[in-house]
Amino acid sequence: PQIPLAPSLPPSAALRGSRPPPRPRPSPPPQYVAFASLFFILISITTFCLETHEAFNRVINKTETVTTGNETGTQVAVEVETEPFLTYVEGLCVVWFTFEFLMRVSFCPDKRDFVKSSLNIIDFVAILPFYLEVGLRGLSSKAAKDVLGFLRVVRFVRILRIFKLTRHFVGLRVLGHTLRASTNEFLLLVIFLALGVLIFATMIYYAERIGADPDDVTGSRHTYFKNIPIGFWWAVVTMTTLGYGDMYPMTWSGMLVGALCALAGVLTIAMPVPVIVNNFGMYYSLAMAKQKLPKKKNKHIPRPPQPGSPGFGSPGADAPGSPRGARRPPACPLAQEEVVEINRAGERRALGLGWGWGGHGGGLGGLGGVWGGSA
Structure with a gap:
């Protein structure tokens, strides 16, 4: 007589035990x-x-x-x-x-x-x-x-x-990610402004002395620009198109330098700003898309295999659906935030801390979808 075999579980049921429990909703x-x-x-x-x-x-x-x-x-x-x-x-x-x-x-x-x-x-x-x-x-x-x-x-x-x-507020975090991603653009903007300030402060200093009173030994009696360091302030205000009006050129040559300074400031600021705005739009779109995902976010964000699950420790296990040895693109900070948040929730469940305190960022884990925040 044949010995009856024990009923085998379907693959989905066999893998269910190795999957992490669903992410609980905030209490x-x-x-x-x-x-x-x-x-x-x-x-x-x-x-x-x-x-x-x-x-x-x-x-x-x-x-x-x-x-x-x-x-x-x-x-x-x-x-x-x-x-x-x-x-x-x-x-x-x-x-x-x-x-x-x-x-x-x-x-x-x-x-x-x-x-x-x-x-x-x-x-x-x-x-x-x-x-x-x-x-x-x-x-x-x-x-x-x-x-x-x-x-x-x-x-x-x-x-x-x-x-x-x-x-x-997720918008403030998006702004922080944008500033970090645009570090090179900000550095380029600062360098351009510093060069422009130095050049135009020197030019306005000498331009204001054209046509000065011959009896004036210093040549600065008729102008606000007594020295080049004072011209730094005027150049910054002019290049940023702010224009306080506390200092302004008094000669035709100084006015010409002021016009060139204003035009150079517009071009200097206009070059890196579109890149910064583009970074903000990208991160903001990702943040809004993450908020519109269904409640069960574990299905949409690939997680590394857990101990005891098939494929744990294999070379290609950390990149589901990708060939072994394939080079992964850099992860988005917002997606990294989500993965870290899920892992922290699992740690809190393992420690029995269901009230939602903790996290290295010091946030409160119960914000959920109300404020769109993470720890």
């Missing part, structure tokens, strides 16, 4: 955290701007005791104080940013990549001055006051929080 808590983070970013930037308005500042007189040698006297110091409620609002925002930063540090699987991320460095630099200022405010020593005055000057680092918006 409500990460979305709420993302909206809260965006809200506090906007509130913090608004508070920073309002602190410079005269309506929210008041001048107060403080009496201080000053000891000089064996003599002790009083001194009245005039200080500008910001309205307390703005300080409280900023403190509330800093508490939220601190909580968010600590959570991302705790749940990030790769601490080294987290420390290297520019956005995380910006977060830390924007948070630290507030705590130092609060700690030194109660001290009365001269060194503490000097440090406190320095911290008040470097408050401008708080405006760097606006770069945190790149985690929530």
Whole structure:
């Protein structure tokens, strides 16, 4: 009698176990955290701007005791104080940013990549001055006051929080990719401008001395261009077609140089700009196409074989559908972002961290299709 064989699984079912699980949709808590983070970013930037308005500042007189040698006297110091409620609002925002930063540090699987991320460095630099200022405010020593005055000057680092918006808006990330891809074009633009500024600043300096008063030894009494370095400012303003009007040529020869400078500036800027605009259009089209893909993005983005799957470790396994040894084109940064995001989601599932914190970029994994952001 024949021994019945065990029923074999179809190939699709046999391979199903080696495939990664489908990408889960973001749960409500990460979305709420993302909206809260965006809200506090906007509130913090608004508070920073309002602190410079005269309506929210008041001048107060403080009496201080000053000891000089064996003599002790009083001194009245005039200080500008910001309205307390703005300080409280900023403190509330800093508490939220601190909580968010600590959570991302705790749940990030790769601490080294987290420390290297520019956005995380910006977060830390924007948070630290507030705590130092609060700690030194109660001290009365001269060194503490000097440090406190320095911290008040470097408050401008708080405006760097606006770069945190790149985690929530795909358009800002597209702009960042465009700037990185157009580095050569920007360098070419800077070189052209530097050469033009040097040439036309020198030309305007000597052109303005044509027909000068013979009694004027320096030949600069009738003109704004006393030396060539002053002409640098005029050349930059003219070549960029800005034209403040604070400096202008006074002679016919200087006017001719000014006209040539304006025409050269238009041509200089017009040459590399189309390449930069083309790069932006390419990345923006890719980003919009990625957002319009179906929810199951794993079917559209090839992933490397997982351990235990057929073809794992083979030479051509990392390039599905391509011949062995074929040279792959450079990957698009947006596609790389998507692959990294999928891999991070798998790591979080493996670690049991389903709440969505982490990533070396420090983003929140629950934005999904609402903001189009990635970690």
